[in-house]
Amino acid sequence: MTEETRYPILEKKTPVTDVAIIGGGLAGLSLSILLSKAGYKVVLFEKEKYPFHKVCGEYISMESWKFIAGLGLPLSQLNLPIIKNLIVSSPDGNFIKSGLDLGGFGISRYFLDHQLKEIAVQKGVTVYEESKVNEVIFENEIFTVKYNHGEAFSALVAGSFGKRSNLDVKWQRDFIKQKNNKLNNYIGAKYHIKTNFSDDTIALHNFKNGYCGISKVENDTYCLCYLTTAQNLKDNNNSIKEMEKNVLCKNPFLKKIFTESQFLYAEPLTISQISFDKKSQIENHILMLGDAAGMITPLCGNGMSMAFHSAKIAFENIDLFLNKKKTRAEIEARYANEWKHLFEKRLRNGRFIQKFFGKENATNLFIRAIKPFPFIINKMIKATHGHGF
Numbered sequence: 130m131t132e133e134t135r136y137p138i139l140e141k142k143t144p145v146t147d148v149a150i151i152g153g154g155l156a157g158l159s160l161s162i163l164l165s166k167a168g169y170k171v172v173l174f175e176k177e178k179y180p181f182h183k184v185c186g187e188y189i190s191m192e193s194w195k196f197i198a199g200l201g202l203p204l205s206q207l208n209l210p211i212i213k214n215l216i217v218s219s220p221d222g223n224f225i226k227s228g229l230d231l232g233g234f235g236i237s238r239y240f241l242d243h244q245l246k247e248i249a250v251q252k253g254v255t256v257y258e259e260s261k262v263n264e265v266i267f268e269n270e271i272f273t274v275k276y277n278h279g280e281a282f283s284a285l286v287a288g289s290f291g292k293r294s295n296l297d298v299k300w301q302r303d304f305i306k307q308k309n310n311k312l313n314n315y316i317g318a319k320y321h322i323k324t325n326f327s328d329d330t331i332a333l334h335n336f337k338n339g340y341c342g343i344s345k346v347e348n349d350t351y352c353l354c355y356l357t358t359a360q361n362l363k364d365n366n367n368s369i370k371e372m373e374k375n376v377l378c379k380n381p382f383l384k385k386i387f388t389e390s391q392f393l394y395a396e397p398l399t400i401s402q403i404s405f406d407k408k409s410q411i412e413n414h415i416l417m418l419g420d421a422a423g424m425i426t427p428l429c430g431n432g433m434s435m436a437f438h439s440a441k442i443a444f445e446n447i448d449l450f451l452n453k454k455k456t457r458a459e460i461e462a463r464y465a466n467e468w469k470h471l472f473e474k475r476l477r478n479g480r481f482i483q484k485f486f487g488k489e490n491a492t493n494l495f496i497r498a499i500k501p502f503p504f505i506i507n508k509m510i511k512a513t514h515g516h517g518f
């Protein structure tokens with residue numbers, strides 16, 4: 130069936146697509162590949178140019194392995210570090226070690242997103258790079274997507290534009306209107322480093338009002354990534370270096386890493402205004418995916434799997450709509466319900482853990498108290514993870 134017969138109203142508009150995807154991170158790219166493999170016409174807008182770095186801990190839970198391999202990325206041939214152990218340290222340097230039941234693997238976003246984009250292009254997705262979407266209008270069952278180089282028309286739109294974008298602000302989504310609270314106004318920073326650390330372990334080092342993850346990715350490189358409050362930076366004259374020296378390095382593990390490692394970029398990659406507040410899964414008939422639908426705290430190390438998994442359920446619903454098996458209203462309701470069923474509990478648990486881990490004394494006490502019972506850590510991880518999909 131051609132797009133003209135499917136959507137007679139689109140006949141005079143070009144370019145015409147089945148689905149326009151806004152944002153080419155993990156959620157958007159994986160959705161584009163699934164749709165293109167199923168024979169749909171897809172256009173994906175990404176405001177940056179691939180390859181590019183992203184603030185992310187780069188530890189992916191094993192629950193996504195099969196899905197990513199199914200997209201066409203031969204993970205088992207890439208010699209990636211497989212991560213089976215966890216160390217959590219408190220700001221005072223006490224620590225607990227535990228095996229990870231499910232575990233994960235390390236891969237940089239620079240490499241992963243670029244590879245997925247290449248697969249998307251091979252499968253026939255039209256990828257517009259350096260193309261920032263500024264507005265989406267839904268009228269007479271058609272979406273008009275306005276971006277910095279023109280307009281595109283489509284039957285469906287997926288919003289996979291990450292944690293916080295110009296569109297969130299333009300549409301004044303609820304989380305944007307929230308006043309500062311314990312779940313928003315965080316900053317994130319990331320470095321790639323060469324250091325002396327185990328291949329199969331992820332460490333989570335806590336410090337006052339934040340935590341820092343370290344684990345291996347490809348090319349003998351480690352990802353060092355931390356999250357803290359904007360207030361922490363403000364209290365240190367808005368200087369990242371001062372904050373790292375005065376706050377992070379009070380944890381002896383972090384002091385060792387910061388003084389003995391080779392940093393591959395002088396300045397970290399940073400992002401601000403990160404919010405873990407609730408978000409909606411449908412906005413003006415647009416299906417929201419990945420972080421744009423709801424963000425789990427990085428402490429749980431599972432945002433990337435949620436991005437992939439949300440793309441899978443979005444694909445199944447979009448397929449039903451484009452095959453005329455379900456109406457637009459039906460797939461919107463189904464998608465939002467499935468999303469909530471899969472992720473709402475994890476997000477709630479993640480928010481709870483996040484509130485707890487920010488406090489210096491509470492974290493010190495907590496690590497001391499559970500040291501003899503490392504299985505508790507695995508229970509907490511399970512509460513924020515799902516199963517393979």
Ligand SMILES: Cc1cc2nc3c(=O)[nH]c(=O)nc-3n(C[C@H](O)[C@H](O)[C@H](O)COP(=O)(O)OP(=O)(O)OC[C@H]3O[C@@H](n4cnc5c(N)ncnc54)[C@H](O)[C@@H]3O)c2cc1C
Binds near residue numbers: 292294317342432
């Ligand atoms: C500090 C930190 C550490 C983390 N560590 C981990 C971890 O170790 N493991 C894990 O699983 N998860 C981690 N996460 C979470 C993970 O990074 C996200 O959940 C994941 O990247 C979400 O993917 P996404 O596709 O939804 O969004 P993204 O990967 O952010 O992609 C969104 C894309 O949309 C583009 N975009 C935005 N606006 C527009 C526009 N208007 N037009 C066109 N393009 C646009 C952006 O350029 C971007 O490429 C971490 C997050 C943070 C903040």
